[in-house]
Amino acid sequence: xxxxxxxxxxxxxALGVVIITLILKYTVNLNIWIELGLFAAAxxxxxxxxxxxxxxxxxxxxxxxxxxxxxxxxxxxxxIGEYADAAAVMILYQIGELFQRYAVGKSRKSIAALMDxxxxxxxxxxxxxxxxxxxxxxSVGEIVVVKAGDKIPxxxxxxxxxxxxxxxxxxxxxxxxxxxxGDNVISGCISLDGELYITxxxxxxxxxxxxxxxxxxxxxxxxxxxxxxxxxxxxxxxPIVVILALIVGIIPPLVTGNYTDWSYWxxxxxxxxxxxxxxxxxxxxxxxxxxxxxxxxxxxxxGILVKGSNYLELLxxxxxxxxxKTGTLTKGNFAIVDVFPPQNRQEVLQLAATAEQHSxxxxxxxxxxxxxxxxxxxxTEIAGKxxxxxxxxxxxxxxxxxxxxxNGISCPETLDGTVVYIGxxxxxxxxxxxxDEIKPDAKEAIAELHKLGCKTVMxxxxxxxxxxxxxxxxxIDDYRSELLPQNKVTELQVLKKGNNKVAFVGxxxxxxxxxxxxxxxxxxxxxxxxxxxxxxxVVLMRDNPTAISTAKHIAxxxxxxxxxxxxxxxxxxxxxxxxxxxxxxxxLMFGLGMxxxxxxxxxxCVLAIxxxxxxxxxxxxx
Amino acid sequence: MKKTIAMQDLDCANCAAKMEEKISKIEGVRSxxxxxxxxxxxxDLYDExxxxxxxxxxxxxxxxxxxxxxxx
Numbered sequence: 001x002x003x004x005x006x007x008x009x010x011x012x013x014a015l016g017v018v019i020i021t022l023i024l025k026y027t028v029n030l031n032i033w034i035e036l037g038l039f040a041a042a043x044x045x046x047x048x049x050x051x052x053x054x055x056x057x058x059x060x061x062x063x064x065x066x067x068x069x070x071x072x073x074x075x076x077x078x079x080i081g082e083y084a085d086a087a088a089v090m091i092l093y094q095i096g097e098l099f100q101r102y103a104v105g106k107s108r109k110s111i112a113a114l115m116d117x118x119x120x121x122x123x124x125x126x127x128x129x130x131x132x133x134x135x136x137x138x139s140v141g142e143i144v145v146v147k148a149g150d151k152i153p154x155x156x157x158x159x160x161x162x163x164x165x166x167x168x169x170x171x172x173x174x175x176x177x178x179x180x181x182g183d184n185v186i187s188g189c190i191s192l193d194g195e196l197y198i199t200x201x202x203x204x205x206x207x208x209x210x211x212x213x214x215x216x217x218x219x220x221x222x223x224x225x226x227x228x229x230x231x232x233x234x235x236x237x238x239p240i241v242v243i244l245a246l247i248v249g250i251i252p253p254l255v256t257g258n259y260t261d262w263s264y265w266x267x268x269x270x271x272x273x274x275x276x277x278x279x280x281x282x283x284x285x286x287x288x289x290x291x292x293x294x295x296x297x298x299x300x301x302x303g304i305l306v307k308g309s310n311y312l313e314l315l316x317x318x319x320x321x322x323x324x325k326t327g328t329l330t331k332g333n334f335a336i337v338d339v340f341p342p343q344n345r346q347e348v349l350q351l352a353a354t355a356e357q358h359s360x361x362x363x364x365x366x367x368x369x370x371x372x373x374x375x376x377x378x379x380t381e382i383a384g385k386x387x388x389x390x391x392x393x394x395x396x397x398x399x400x401x402x403x404x405x406x407n408g409i410s411c412p413e414t415l416d417g418t419v420v421y422i423g424x425x426x427x428x429x430x431x432x433x434x435x436d437e438i439k440p441d442a443k444e445a446i447a448e449l450h451k452l453g454c455k456t457v458m459x460x461x462x463x464x465x466x467x468x469x470x471x472x473x474x475x476i477d478d479y480r481s482e483l484l485p486q487n488k489v490t491e492l493q494v495l496k497k498g499n500n501k502v503a504f505v506g507x508x509x510x511x512x513x514x515x516x517x518x519x520x521x522x523x524x525x526x527x528x529x530x531x532x533x534x535x536x537x538v539v540l541m542r543d544n545p546t547a548i549s550t551a552k553h554i555a556x557x558x559x560x561x562x563x564x565x566x567x568x569x570x571x572x573x574x575x576x577x578x579x580x581x582x583x584x585x586x587x588l589m590f591g592l593g594m595x596x597x598x599x600x601x602x603x604x605c606v607l608a609i610x611x612x613x614x615x616x617x618x619x620x621x622x
Numbered sequence: 623m624k625k626t627i628a629m630q631d632l633d634c635a636n637c638a639a640k641m642e643e644k645i646s647k648i649e650g651v652r653s654x655x656x657x658x659x660x661x662x663x664x665x666d667l668y669d670e671x672x673x674x675x676x677x678x679x680x681x682x683x684x685x686x687x688x689x690x691x692x693x694x
Binding site for chain 1: 631633634635636639655658659660688
C-alpha cells in the first residue's frame with residue numbers, strides 16, 4: 001500500500017473514532033476513563049509516526065522540528081484535560097501533511113510530463129534484423145528505425161523514408177517540418193506520419209535532447225538570490241520563533257507574579273504552542289524553488305533553455321535589451337528588396353547576373369537565383385568598384401556608384417541598403433537594392449519588449465545607413481553602427497552603467513565576449529551549436545525574436561509568483577503570531593485556536609505550492 | 623567522480639536543504655546538490671573510499687528524513 005493511501009485510511013479511522021466518541025459523550029454519560037481511552041486511541045492511530053519521529057530525532061540530538069512541536073503541543077493538551085482537542089489537532093495536522101504531499105506529488109508529475117521527451121527504447125537494424133534496445137546502446141553510424149508517433153532518440157541523418165516531424169518539444173515551433181532522405185534530424189522530435197531510417201551521427205549522451213534535459217535538470221543548482229535568501233532566512237527564523245515561544249510561555253506568568261496560578265500558566269503555554277506551530281518555514285522553502293523550477297520547465301517547453309534560477313530572476317529584472325543585428329533581428333541573407341526601374345526588372349537582373357556570374361559573393365548568389373546569365377560574356381574585375389562584362393558588342397558595367405561616375409554614367413542616387421548599379425554602353429539601366437531581410441516577427445518582438453517595460457538597443461557591425469533603416473523599421477529605441485566586436489563590449493558596459501540590467505541577444509558565433517559581459521547573455525538559433533550553449537545564460541533553440549519577449553514574460557511571471565509566496569506567507573504567519581500573542585485566538589475554543597495555527601502552517605504551505613504550480617503554465621500565444 | 627542518485631519519499635524541501643548541507647560536509651564529498659522536484663541527488667565525490675562515503679551519505683539522509691530512501 002502506498003504511503004499516501006495508508007495515511008488517508010489512518011486519518012479516516014481516527015476521525016471516525018473521534019466523532020463517535022463525541023456523540024457518545026453528549027448522549028450517554030461516558031466514563032471519563034473510557035473517553036480518555038477512545039480519544040487516546042484515535043490520537044495514536046493518527047499520529048503514532050509523528051511521536052516516533054519526534055523520539056528518534058531527539059535521540060539524534062535534534063529538537064525543534066515540526067514532529068517535536070506537534071508532540072509537545074498535543075501531549076500538553078492531554079495533560080490539561082483537553083482530550084478531544086489533542087486528537088483533533090493531530091488529525092488536522094496529518095490532513096495538512098497529506099494535502100502537502102499530494103500537492104508536491106502532483107507538481108512533480110506535471111514536471112516529469114514536461115520533461116518526458118527522451119524515449120526509453122528504440123528499434124535498430126543490426127545484421128539485417130530489427131531489434132529493440134535502450135538508446136544508450138546505440139553506437140555512431142547505426143541505423144535507427146523511427147515509426148509514426150515515435151520520438152527520435154538520437155541526432156542523425158535520414159537515410160530513407162520521409163515524413164512530417166513535430167519539432168515543438170525542442171524548438172517550441174508548432175508547425176511540423178517535412179523531412180526526407182539526406183536531412184538532418186534532431187533527437188526529441190516526433191515523427192508524425194511516416195517511418196524513418198536514420199543514421200546516428202552521435203551517441204545518446206551527446207544528443208540534443210540529452211543535453212537539453214541535463215541543462216534543465218541541473219538549472220536548479222544555480223540558485224537565485226530569492227532562493228538563497230529563503231535558505232538563510234529559514235536558518236534563523238525557526239530558532240528565533242522557538243526562543244520567542246519559550247519566552248512567551250515562561251516570562252508573563254513569572255513577571256506578573258501569577259506563577260502559583262496553574263490556569264494562568266495554562267493560557268500562556270497554549271499561546272507558546274501555537275507560536276511553535278507557525279514556526280515551520282516549509283511554505284517558503286518548498287514553494288520558492290518550486291516556482292523557479294516550474295518557470296524553467298515552462299520556458300524549456302517553448303524552446304527557451306534557462307541555465308539557472310538566478311538567470312530567470314535576472315531576466316525578470318532586465319530593463320534594457322541589446323540586440324546584435326545580423327542573424328538575430330535579420331535573417332543574415334542578402335535578398336533583393338528592390339529593382340529600379342520596376343518595369344525593366346528582368347533586364348536589370350539579367351545584366352547583373354551576367355556580370356556577376358563568376359562571383360561567389362552572397363550578393364552575386366542572390367542575383368543569380370533570380371535571372372539567367374549569358375555564359376558567353378567576357379568578365380573583367382574592376383577592383384573595389386565592380387565588374388565589366390563584354391557580350392558581343394555590348395559592354396555592361398555592374399558595381400557601385402563610383403564605377404558609374406568613373407565611366408561618365410549619370411544615375412539617380414539612393415541611400416537605402418547596399419545598391420548595385422548597372423550601366424550598358426555608357427547609359428544607366430537601373431539598380432538593384434540588396435538588403436538583409438528582417439525576420440517576420442522581429443517587429444512584434446520589439447513591441448512586446450516595449451510593452452514589458454524594456455528599452456531596446458541594436459548593436460550592429462554594419463554601416464550606418466543600413467543599421468538606421470533596420471532600427472527605424474523595427475521601431476528600436478536606439479542603435480549603434482559600425483561596431484567591431486570589442487566596441488560592442490564597450491557599448492554594453494556603457495549600457496550597464498547606473499542600475500541598468502542588460503540582456504544581450506546574439507547568434508552566439510562571434511558574440512561570446514558580449515554574451516559573457518551582459519547581465520543575461522541570450523544565444524539564438526542554437527540548435528546544434530555547442531559553443532553558443534556553452535557561453536550563453538539563456539539559449540533559444542529557435543531563431544525567432546519573439547522567443548525573447550516570451551522568455552522575459554515567463555521570467556516576470558515566475559518572479560511575481562515567488563514574491564507573492566514570500567510576502568503572503570510571511571504576512572499570514574506574522575498575523576497569526578501577533579493574534580496569538582495578544583490572546584485574540586484564546587477567545588476561540590482551544591481547538592479552534594490550534595486550527596488557525598495549523599492553517600497558518602500547512603494551509604499556507606499548500607496555498608504556496610498551488611500558486612507555484614502556476615509558473616509551469618504559460619498561455620499559448622505570448 | 624560524478625554520480626546521480628534517485629531518491630524516494632523525499633517529502634520536505636527544508637529537509638532536502640538540510641541534507642544538502644550535511645552531506646556537503648562529509649569527508650570524501652566535493653559537492654552535493656539535491657533537486658527536490660526531481661527527487662534526485664547529484665554528487666561529486668573524491669575517488670577514494672567511495673563505498674564508505676556512500677554509506678555515510680545514506681546515514682545522513684536517514685537522520686534527516688527517516689522515510690527517505692536512496693536508490694543506489
